[in-house]
Amino acid sequence: MLESILSYGLAVGAVYALIGITYNVMFSASRVFSFTAGMLGMLGGVLGALFIAKMGMPAIVGFVLVLACGAVLGLVTEVLTVRPVLKSIEQHLYVLSTLAFALMVQQLTAVEWGTEAQPFPRLIPIGPGWLDQQFWLPMLACAVTIVGLELLYRKTLIGRAFLACAEDSYAARALGLPETQLRMASFALAGVIGTLAGFTGAEMLLAFFGNQSILNFYGFVPVALGGMGSNRGAVVGGLALGLFQQAANFLVGGIFAAVAVFVVFIIVLLLRPEGLAGASAARRV
C-alpha cells in the first residue's frame, strides 16, 4: 500500500507540479493568472489520445504534435485574452478573459470529443507495477522540465530576458527588451509545459474534458502554497499535494480526501496569503 501511495502520489504530484509551473511561467511574463493552465493539461491528454489512438499516428509524432498544439494555444491565449486587457488597470478583467477562453475550449472538447473519459494509449509496454509508464513518465517530464528551465534561465540570453521581465518589466521595457515578443514566447512555453503535463499524466487521469477543472484547482494549490513565480515551490508543493491526496484516499476515502485538501489549502492561505515562500504586498498609496 505504501508503494502504491508513493508511486501514484508522486506521479500525480508531478503532474500538479507541472501545471503549477505552467501558471508560474504565464504569471512571470505578464503578472496575469491565467485560467488556461488546466485547459492545457486537459488537452495534453485529449489531443494525445486523439492523435495516437484515434488517428493512429506513431507515438513520437503524436507527442510532438501535441506539444506544438500547446505552443499554439499559448500564443492564442496571449494575443486574444492577455494582451488586450493588459492596458486596463482593472485586475478582474484578466481573470475573466482567460476564464472565458478556457471555458470555450473546454466546451468545444466536450462536444467534439465527448464527455466520457477515454483511456489513453499505452506507449511503452512495460508491465503493471512500479515501473509502469503511468508512474515514471510524469516524474521524468517534471525533472526534464525543471532542468530545461534552469538551463534556459541560466545559460541562454532569452531565458535571462524572461527573468528580467519578470523582475522589473518597466526597466526591461526602458532597456529596449522586446517585451511583447518575450511575453508571447513565455506563453508558448507555458503551452508546451501544460500539454506535456497532461500528456504524461493521461494514463492515470484519462483523456477527459473534466480534467480541466480538476487540474485548474489542484495545479493551483502548489503555486498558492509555494508562492507565485516560484517553480521550486511549485514542485515541492505539487509532490506534497500528490502524496497527501493519495494517503488521504487510502485512509479516509476519495471524497473526504478532497475535503481535506481544500481545508488545508484554505488554512495555509489564510495564515500566509502570499504562500509559504512568498513576497510581501506592494505599496498601495
Added chain:
Amino acid sequence: MPTSAPEPLLEISGLSAGYGKIGVLQGIDLRVGKGEIVALLGPNGAGKSTLLKAVSGLLPRSGSIRFAGKDMSKAGPRDAVNEGLVHVVEGHRVFTQLTVFDNLLLAGYGMPRGELTARVEEALAFFPEIAAKRADRAITLSGGQQQMLAVAQGLVRRPRLLMLDEPSAGLSPVLVDRVLAAVVQLRAAGTAVLLVEQLIEKALATSDRVYALARGSIVLEARTDEADLPSRLEHAYFGQDVSAPLSA
C-alpha cells in the same frame, strides 16, 4: 557649400505628455546637437523625468520628435534604442537577480554575440569598480554601484544620444564625479548626452548647454559659458526674487 548650422541630433517641438489625464508637459521645444552635453534642470515636479520618458517612448505623447533626421513620434523604447537613443531611467533599476555581466548583456539584447561581449567589456572599462564584480549578482552591489551599472547598461549600444535621469541620486560626491567624468569621456568618443540633474553646479561644470524646466515649460535656455547663469537659474526656478542669492 552653404554654412548653415548642422541639423541637431535630437529635435523636439511642441511636445506634450502626461500620465493618464494629468498633463505635465506643455509644448516643449528642445534640441541636442551631435556630441553635445546638455543639462536639463528644474525643481521637483517640473516634468524632467516625464520629458525623458516622452522622448524615449515610455509615455504616450503628442508633438514632434526627430532623431538623426528620423521621425520618432510613433517609436517605442525598443525602436529608440535601435536608432541609438538610449534612456537610463532614474532609480538605478537594474535586475538584481542577475549578474552584473548578464545585466549588461541584456542591454545589448539582439546584437550579434561577439560584438556584444566586446561592447560589454568597453562599458565595464568605464567603471572598473563594477568590472571587478562582473560575476556577482546585482543585488550584492551597493546603491552607488548599481547606479554605475545602470549607466554602464546605457553605454553597451554605443548610443548616439544617451539620456541620463538623475545619475547622481544616492551617490557619494566621489562617485558622482566618477559618473560625470564618464559623461565627459563619452562626449570625447562622440556620444551626445542629455543629462537630468539636481546638482546644479556639477551639471553646469560638465555641460555645454542648459535648459531649465519649471511647471511643464522651458523657462530658460543658455550656453553654460554665459555670464550670470546661477542667478538666472534661481529666478527661473522660483519665478521671483530670492532674498539670499546663491553666491559662487
Added chain:
Amino acid sequence: MTDTAAPAQPARALSLARIEGALPWIALGLVGLLLPLLDDSYIGVIAQRAYIYWILSAGLNLVVGYAGQIAIGWVSMLTLGAYTTAALTAGTATPAWHPYLALVAGGAVGALAGVIVGLPALRLRTFYFAMTTLGFATIVTQVALAWKDVTGGGVGTPGPVFPWPFDPGWGFYYFCFILAALATWMTANLASSRFGRALVAIRDSEVAAEASGVAKSRLLVAVFLFAGALGGVAGGLFASLQSYITPDAFTFEMSVLFFIAILIGGRGSILGPALGTIVLTVLPEFAAPLVQWSTFLYAAMLLAIVLLVPGGIADLLDYKNRRPLEQHREIVPRPELLGRVLGARVASSAITLENIALHFGGVRAIDGLDLEIKSGEVHGLIGPNGSGKTTTLNVISGYYRPNTGLLELDGADLPFDQPQARAGYRIARTFQTPRLVGSASVLENVKIGGTVDGEGSFTESILALPRHHRDEKQIKQAAMQALAAVGLESLANVRADRLQHSELRFVEIARALMLRPAFLLLDEPAAGLSAEEIRRLGALIVAISREGTGVLLVEHHADLIFDICDRVTVLNLGKVLAAGTPAEIRAHREVVSAYLGA
C-alpha cells in the same frame, strides 16, 4: 457656466432618471403577473427557472457586481439550499419539517456558507479567492455524493412540495415571482444605500474607501451573508421546481452561468444582470438544436463583453452618459458655502508628530521628524523628491507604522496601520492621483464620503426602513452642498471618468469635506492644474482653514505654498531642514540650496 442655471439641471435629470429606472421593472412585473393567462406550462416552467436563477443572481450581483469579488463557485449556495430544504422536508436527517420552515432553513444554511466562502476574500487576492470558491463548490458536490443517508448520494432525493397557496403549478409560479420581486427590491435598496456605494468604493478604489472610513471586513461579511441567504432560498425553490435533485444538476457550468449573467449585465447595475439572467435562462430553449453549445456560447459572450464592452448591457443602455458635456468648463468654487458643509467649528486642537522615524529596508525615509498641525492653520510641507513628504502624510493618515516616535491628536495616541479609522477622528485626506470610482457619478462619489455618518443599519437599508431614507436624504443634501462649495454641482450626475483631471481633484476634495474634517491632509493637489485653477484651489483651502479645519498641504508648487500657508516645514532626506513662516523659509539659505542641489 452661470451658477444660477446650474442647480435646476440636476433636479430635472434626477426625476427623469427615476422614471427611466422604474419603467423596465414595471414592464417586467406586468409580464410576470400576466404570464399565467397564457396557460402554457412550458413557458411557466422557464419563467419559474428564470425567477429562481435571478433570486440567486441578485445576491451574487452584490458580491460580484458591487463588491467586485470574483466568486465563480457560487453554485454551492444553490446546492446547499436545495439539499437542505429537500432533506429537511423528506425527513432524512431529522423528523420532517414543514416545507416553508425548511426553505427558511435553506436560506440560513446558505447565509452561513456565504460567510464561509466569503471570509477568504478579506485576505486573498482576486485569483486566489476565485479558486477557493471553485474548490468550495467542488467540495459541496462531493459531500452531496458521499452523504448518502441524507442526500441520497448519486441517486438523488426528491425536492420539497409546497402546500397551498403556493402548490406546484401557478401557485408555485407566483411564489417564485413574489420572492424574485422581493429579491430585486431588497438588493436595489441596498445598492442605492450608503452600503452599496461603499461596496463599489471597495471594488474600484479601496484606498478611497479606507480614507472615507468604510469598514471593509464587516461590510463584506454582511454582503456574503445576505447573498448566501438568497442563494440558499433559490436552492430550495430550485429543488421544488426540479421535483428531484441529483448532485450532477449542480455543475461548474451552472456556476459560471450565473457569474457570466452578471458580467454581461454590467457591474453596478440591478437591471443589467436581471436581463442577463433572463437571457441566459431563455437562450437554451430557443437555441434548441444548439443546446450542447449553450455553455460555449455563454463563454464566448463573456469573452466578447470583456474585450469589447466591459461595462456590459448596463453600459449600452446608459444613454444619459452619452450626452456631450460642455466643452470649456470652469471650476468656480464658492467658499462662502463652506460654513454649511463643515458644520460647527471644532474646538482648537492639534495633530502632533514627535521624533518620528521610519525606514524601509536600508533607507531612512523619515529621520526624526517633529511636526504640528493646528486647527485653523494651513501648514505647508515641502521638500525635494525623496525627502519624505508623502511618507509623512501616509504615517499621519495611518498607512505606515513608524519605527519610533509619537503621533498624537490632542495628546491621545492615534493608532497606526488603521487608515479606515481616521474618518472617525475627522481626519480626511486626498491622494496624489485622485482616487475615485470612474463608473459612478460625481454625486455618488462625493456621497461615499458620507458613509460613516449614516445611522441606519445594513438590514434597515435592505428593507428600506425610515432611518435608511433619512440617511439617504441627509447624505445627498450634504453631498450637493459640498459639490456646490467646490463649484461642481452642475456635473453632479455625470460619470466621474468623463471629467477632466482638475475637476476630479476638486471632486475628491468635496468627498473629503463630507467628513466635516477637523484636519484635512492634501497630497500635491496642485499637480496638473492650470495657474488659474491653482489660484482658486488656494482660495478654497484658505477658506476651509478659516472655518477651523487644520490643513496639511504637501506640495511641489512653491507659489501655492508661499501664498497661502501660515506655516511651512521643509524636509530634506527625511529630516526637518527648516520650519517657520513662508517669509522666513524663503530667505533661508539652506532651503534654497537644498532645492537647487548645490
